[in-house]
């Protein structure tokens with residue numbers, strides 16, 4: 402904590418804080434015996450596209466942050482990302498070579514680094530619940546990208562982490578940026594205020610024309626290949642429904658609560674031979690009060706792109722479009738009653754402002770449970786589609802022992818893929 406470099410940074414940050422004190426004074430003290438911080442040090446685990454994006458978002462929106470440690474499977478790639486971040490945020494990037502870690506265990510060095518206050522967890526999703534739990538157990542504040550779990554075992558790990566973070570007073574903010582996007586917040590506020598009457602049903606879609614596929618490089622072990630091409634291996638991505646469409650499912654849970662049960666179908670026609678992913682899934686989610694969400698996701702070249710949500714109420718309907726598509730409400734006569742544009746970039750940055758502000762104020766936000774519930778809702782849809790059976794919330798949270806993660810993973814190990822799931826053969830466990 403007290404390297405000369407950090408002391409200098411704290412001095413500078415404190416001066417800046419004092420200058421800004423008349424606008425927004427920091428709270429003195431912290432709940433549950435934790436110290437409030439005036440400035441915070443970030444460490445990132447997983448410096449791919451989103452990891453670098455999350456660092457950039459936090460360094461852009463917050464004055465009082467500094468990036469000090471990085472972990473990535475390949476340390477050389479993290480160094481490349483450090484160079485780009487340093488160019489954009491010269492004074493806020495202070496990552497020595499010694500604080501850049503590679504390999505499967507590098508994340509432990511970031512999590513346990515004494516200078517790191519907030520850990521950004523942005524690897525492929527399979528690692529997430531286990532990295533979250535370890536970071537919380539190390540007493541760190543956490544930013545966790547979505548999805549935060551891929552199966553019931555991961556959901557239980559998140560539940561433990563939520564409880565521990567609440568008890569010890571550490572923050573967990575998650576990468577479900579739509580919860581902080583103005584047009585989404587305003588639309589859901591209006592739904593809750595009754596502008597569409599009682600919400601009864603919805604369609605939620607994440608239909609697109611495809612996703613990346615990364616070829617195996619010469620000399621790679623099975624494990625290295627799967628980690629590189631992680632989207633196509635279910636233990637790492639959870640299939641499209643978890644990795645991508647969890648955004649829509651999270652919005653549905655925001656409106657309707659958690660579902661009681663679901664029934665799903667789907668299949669694959671276009672995926673590369675060794676991909677375990679399906680290329681489409683359709684799920685009926687039944688929510689309390691006999692409310693139905695008709696969900697579908699698809700990644701098929703040459704098909705219609707539709708990543709939007711429509712919520713139908715007794716007196717009107719609300720359309721909330723993805724990314725910057727905006728939101729609108731019409732009444733049952735078809736009259737426009739409200740509309741608002743979207744700005745997803747601002748939402749990505751807001752999650753990092755909220756996290757840092759909450760840490761600095763000593764009033765940590767702990768929002769893991771709602772994202773764990775949405776991530777489990779996505780996993781339930783996949784479990785139902787793969788098995789060909791109905792899956793209930795009770796089954797997923799109380800009975801299922803499904804744990805897809807490879808806890809004894811080694812980089813050079815052979816690893817046979819089970820292939821893609823076939824309904825009727827794939828068993829619920």
Ligand SMILES: NC(=O)c1ccc[n+]([C@@H]2O[C@H](COP(=O)([O-])OP(=O)(O)OC[C@H]3O[C@@H](n4cnc5c(N)ncnc54)[C@H](O)[C@@H]3O)[C@@H](O)[C@H]2O)c1
Nearest residue numbers: 447448449450451452472473474523524525526546547576
């Ligand atoms: N909120 C959003 O809109 C949004 C957008 C894009 C991606 N994401 C999420 O962000 C996460 C990362 O996606 P991405 O597009 O950046 O993937 P990516 O493949 O670009 O990056 C993943 C990085 O994690 C590293 N990594 C994997 N396992 C690791 C481990 N055990 N220890 C250290 N490093 C490890 C890899 O080396 C790679 O650099 C995913 O969960 C994805 O769903 C969210």
